[in-house]
Amino acid sequence: xxxxxxxxxxxxxxxxxxxxxxxxxxxxxxxxxxxxxxxxxxxxxxxxxxxxxxxxxxxxxxxxxxxxxxxxxxxxxxxxxxxxxxxxxxxxxxxxxxxxxxxxxxxxxxxxxxxxxxxxxxxxxxxxxxxxxxxxxxxxxxxxxxxx
Amino acid sequence: xxxxxxxxxxxxxxxxxxxxxxxxxxxxxxxxxxxxxxxxxxxxxxxxxxxxxxxxxxxxxxxxxxxxxxxxxxxxxxxxxxxxxxxxxxxxxxxxxxxxxxxxxxxxxxxxxxxxxxxxxxxxxxxxxxxxxxxxxxxxxxxxxxxx
Numbered sequence: 001x002x003x004x005x006x007x008x009x010x011x012x013x014x015x016x017x018x019x020x021x022x023x024x025x026x027x028x029x030x031x032x033x034x035x036x037x038x039x040x041x042x043x044x045x046x047x048x049x050x051x052x053x054x055x056x057x058x059x060x061x062x063x064x065x066x067x068x069x070x071x072x073x074x075x076x077x078x079x080x081x082x083x084x085x086x087x088x089x090x091x092x093x094x095x096x097x098x099x100x101x102x103x104x105x106x107x108x109x110x111x112x113x114x115x116x117x118x119x120x121x122x123x124x125x126x127x128x129x130x131x132x133x134x135x136x137x138x139x140x141x142x143x144x145x146x147x148x
Numbered sequence: 149x150x151x152x153x154x155x156x157x158x159x160x161x162x163x164x165x166x167x168x169x170x171x172x173x174x175x176x177x178x179x180x181x182x183x184x185x186x187x188x189x190x191x192x193x194x195x196x197x198x199x200x201x202x203x204x205x206x207x208x209x210x211x212x213x214x215x216x217x218x219x220x221x222x223x224x225x226x227x228x229x230x231x232x233x234x235x236x237x238x239x240x241x242x243x244x245x246x247x248x249x250x251x252x253x254x255x256x257x258x259x260x261x262x263x264x265x266x267x268x269x270x271x272x273x274x275x276x277x278x279x280x281x282x283x284x285x286x287x288x289x290x291x292x293x294x295x296x
Binding site: 021024025026027028029030031032041042043046048049050051052053055080081083084085086140141142 | 169172173174175176177178179180189190191194196197198199200201203228229231232233234288289290
């Protein structure tokens with residue numbers, strides 16, 4: 001059952017990737033399988049547009065309840081975004097609520113007592129949507145110089 | 149045998165990814181397998197640093213001979229880089245020559261009579277190395293604005 005849920009999650013993730021591509025983003029998903037060592041460094045998805053870099057970890061939930069995120073998952077995408085010079089979000093899909101995908105900046109995650117992180121449905125509801133990502137990346141990020 | 153060669157290529161690709169990570173880049177490799185439809189849109193690797201976006205298609209060769217690249221492979225990474233606001237290269241490893249990885253900007257590829265592309269060993273030898281990528285991405289690409 002966990003496996004079914006996992007596959008369902010991947011299906012939603014693929015749909016998100018396709019939707020973002022249709023909206024004009026360049027999208028690269030991480031390999032679904034692979035050595036654990038590698039997965040510790042990779043985000044689930046990188047989304048690019050006009051020089052803007054968006055680093056995503058993907059979470060789906062079938063009930064309107066808090067979503068818990070292990071500390072190391074957040075640190076993984078924080079480090080990736082730091083290197084990249086981009087911005088890291090948890091992309092959340094509360095399935096069946098009509099809320100649509102929401103993007104919670106990792107700086108805005110609630111911390112649990114044990115040092116992990118939590119997203120409440122209300123927080124998700126007040127977080128950016130795909131439309132907000134489109135608007136924020138409409139303007140080109142300027143190039144200063146490049147390889148000769 | 150083709151399969152062995154292919155696996156060897158993946159090994160070199162993984163080594164390149166690891167080396168770039170060690171040099172401070174954020175690196176995401178595309179899923180190695182997957183539906184052909186998806187692979188038509190994905191580059192082999194996206195490399196990010198300080199806001200700079202580098203889109204790569206990877207080629208390895210065990211002999212010092214021209215490398216031919218199908219037109220649609222070049223167009224795939226050109227379109228991906230256009231959306232991303234990044235720069236597309238063919239990353240070439242002429243194995244055993246000591247040349248090291250070379251990065252040929254897609255604008256500089258030679259076109260064949262049939263509309264495909266070609267890289268000659270001499271062209272590779274005069275193209276940027278990893279060190280040049282590092283230098284070119286040392287300075288941060290400025291952020292103009294971001295999601296509120």
